[in-house]
Amino acid sequence: MAKARRRRVRDTWKEKQWYTIMTPKDFGDQEIGTTPAREPEQLMKRRVESSLRELTGDFSKQYIKLFFEINEVAGDTATTSFVGHQVTTDYVRSMIRRGTSRIDSIVNVTSQDGVKLKVHVLAITIKRAKSSQQKFIRETMEKMVQNAAKDKKFQELIEDILGGKMASHIYHESKKIYPLKRVETIKTRVIVEK
Known part of the structure; x- marks a missing residue:
């Protein structure tokens, strides 16, 4: 053969x-x-x-x-x-403890110069919050992200997110509703560029 x-x-x-x-x-x-x-x-x-x-x-x-x-x-x-x-997921996991509430808010926003983004903000409470409080915190987070995007150009918005400035503003506003342990912008994704 x-x-x-x-x-x-x-x-x-x-x-x-x-x-x-x-x-x-x-x-x-x-x-x-x-x-x-x-x-x-x-x-x-x-x-x-x-x-x-x-x-x-x-x-x-x-x-x-x-x-x-x-x-x-x-x-x-x-x-x-x-x-x-x-x-990183291990960093997110390290923030969450038993007896706390994890509040996620995913918002689609458009920056002042027309770049569409998906922004995922995470808030963690000190103790477990009621569902009504969680809902109110989530609404506050969404509103603040939308307002920040409306007022800023894409690059300024990204600098605020990566520098932690946006998370800090959300933390100070949302802790009036219920005591928070941490607020972090854990993910962003550009959907449509200008």
Whole structure:
């Protein structure tokens, strides 16, 4: 019986070129990694993840993950746009204790310059709150996120969210309803860019 000849597989790895991935100008035009690709077009829409600590050097921001998407390639440099952030699940779990209430609020907002975002805010009470109190806190959180988005441009809004300024405002307003342990903006996602 004749043996079938094996076709020689072409090694495409050698044909690939390395591209440097940069953050948007608003995030300081920093290098966040490198990636290989045969054609620059293959890089488009590729997602890249980085922690806020890597960009700022602030170790206390280790738990915040930022997501970028490649939108332009020039030479061997790929530029990105910000598409969202997320807080690590272990950090969220560490905040929640038995006998407390977890209040989630997911709001779709549009910034002053027309960028649509989905913002997920989490509040944790000191003790278990009544459902009416939880509902009132959730409504307060939603209203405050919408007002902040209406008054700010996309970049200012993201800076407030990542810096914790928005969570701090929500905390001070919502603790009047029921004592809170913590408020955190745990996730954002850009739905439609301008």
